[in-house]
Amino acid sequence: MFKVKHLIILVFVAAIGIAGCKSRFEKLRASNDVAKKYQEAIRLYNKRDFSKALVLFEDLSQKYRGREQAEGLNFYYANTLYKLQDYTTARYQFKSFADTYPASKDAEEARYMAAYCYYLESPTFSLDQENTYKAIDALQLFINLYPTSERATAAAKYIATLRGKLEDKAFENAKMYLTTGPSNVENYRAAVIALKNAQRDFPDIRYAEEMDFLMIKSQYMYAKNSIPVRQEDRYNEAIELYNEFTTNYPKSKFINDAKQLKSDIENGIVLNKQEMALYASEQAKYLEMLKKTGKIKDTTKVNTTTDIKNK
Numbered sequence: 001m002f003k004v005k006h007l008i009i010l011v012f013v014a015a016i017g018i019a020g021c022k023s024r025f026e027k028l029r030a031s032n033d034v035a036k037k038y039q040e041a042i043r044l045y046n047k048r049d050f051s052k053a054l055v056l057f058e059d060l061s062q063k064y065r066g067r068e069q070a071e072g073l074n075f076y077y078a079n080t081l082y083k084l085q086d087y088t089t090a091r092y093q094f095k096s097f098a099d100t101y102p103a104s105k106d107a108e109e110a111r112y113m114a115a116y117c118y119y120l121e122s123p124t125f126s127l128d129q130e131n132t133y134k135a136i137d138a139l140q141l142f143i144n145l146y147p148t149s150e151r152a153t154a155a156a157k158y159i160a161t162l163r164g165k166l167e168d169k170a171f172e173n174a175k176m177y178l179t180t181g182p183s184n185v186e187n188y189r190a191a192v193i194a195l196k197n198a199q200r201d202f203p204d205i206r207y208a209e210e211m212d213f214l215m216i217k218s219q220y221m222y223a224k225n226s227i228p229v230r231q232e233d234r235y236n237e238a239i240e241l242y243n244e245f246t247t248n249y250p251k252s253k254f255i256n257d258a259k260q261l262k263s264d265i266e267n268g269i270v271l272n273k274q275e276m277a278l279y280a281s282e283q284a285k286y287l288e289m290l291k292k293t294g295k296i297k298d299t300t301k302v303n304t305t306t307d308i309k310n311k
Contacts, residue, residue, distance in 0.1 A: 025052060034063050038073065045076060050083045071097075075106050082113060091117030112151045115139040119158045125168040132162050163202070170198035171207045178218050181225075188222035191215075192241075213254040216241045216261050224268055228279065231272040238265050 028040055041056035057077040061070075078093035094114035098107050115138035122132040139155040139162075146152055177191035195211045195218070205211070219241055223234030242262045245252070252258070 028056075034060060038069065042076065045080060048083075050080050054080045054084060071101050071104055071106075074100070075104075075110065078110065078113070082117065087117040087120050091115075091121075108146050108149060108151070111142050111145065112149075112155065115142050115155065116158070119162065122162055122165065125165045125172070129166060129169060132165055136162050164206075167198075167202050167205045167207065170194075170202060171205070171211065174198050174211070175214065178214060178221075181218070181221055185222065185225040188218045188225065191218035192222070209249050209252055210254065212241070212245045212248065213252070213258055216245055216258055220261050220265055220268075223265070228272060228275050232269055232276075235265050235269045235272065 028037055037056050038060055041053050041060060044050075044053035044056070054077075057073065057080055060073055061077055074093065074097050078090055078097055081090035081093055091114045094110045094117065097104070098110040098114065101107055101110075104110075115135065118131055118135035118138050122135050123129070136159055139159050142149075142155050143152045143159075174191055174194035174197075177187045177194055181188040181191065192215050195215050199205060199208060199211060216238055219234065219238035223231050223238055226234055239262065242258060242265070245258055246255070249255070
């Protein structure tokens with residue numbers, strides 16, 4: 001019984017203590033003693049009690065505006081937001097600090113942290129990459145402003161990581177056209193264009209070899225699923241892509257698959273020529289029959305194949 005009562009008393013005392021601490025904080029928060037409030041905010045920050053420190057810094061940021069202490073206060077404020085992982089607001093505050101106090105000893109760090117917050121907000125490559133582009137711009141600006149800074153090396157590494165993410169997105173977007181080709185033959189052509197554009201935008205893209213191979217495959221599928229009168233020209237474009245690929249990557253891991261595609265392309269050309277020859281023969285017979293029946297007089301003025309190609 002004594003132990004139970006003793007436990008109850010301890011819990012009660014602890015509750016009173018917690019309530020007392022909370023009331024002291026709220027009392028300080030509501031007071032006009034900005035100097036004491038500033039000291040307490042710094043103390044809470046150093047104790048890593050960032051949530052309470054933020055409450056005080058937000059209040060003080062209004063009261064210290066235009067005063068000498070505002071510089072240090074605003075830097076603490078931005079860092080507190082960063083510690084709480086509110087990267088959107090933190091980067092705004094860091095940038096604002098760097099713009100407002102360009103001569104400050106903390107201006108370099110603030111500019112760097114603003115860019116780094118953008119980096120942290122860059123999403124996975126499958127999502128919209130607006131923040132990725134903004135992060136690259138911000139990090140590059142930092143490097144331009146502080147080329148000799150130790151942080152410039154880290155900024156360059158972050159830019160490389162972000163560009164890698166953009167490469168991933170460009171590559172996956174291009175492949176998406178290839179996978180959706182069966183539902184729309186024009187997507188095969190779109191895949192070729194997207195793959196070329198990705199290599200133009202990212203000349204050192206690490207997927208270049210595979211992308212060149214996929215261009216052959218996409219062009220082959222585009223030709224194969226085209227109307228007969230369009231196939232030969234499109235097959236020949238695939239052969240050109242194959243020749244470029246084997247010249248650039250003679251020992252590619254895709255070389256055997258590429259050779260198989262070339263064989264399929266050449267067979268496709270042969271079959272297409274046979275089909276077109278048969279079509280031409282049937283067309284000639286049909287036109288001759290029309291001439292005999294008097295429905296047309298001059299078959300030389302009729303060129304159905306050309307008409308179809310121009311459609």
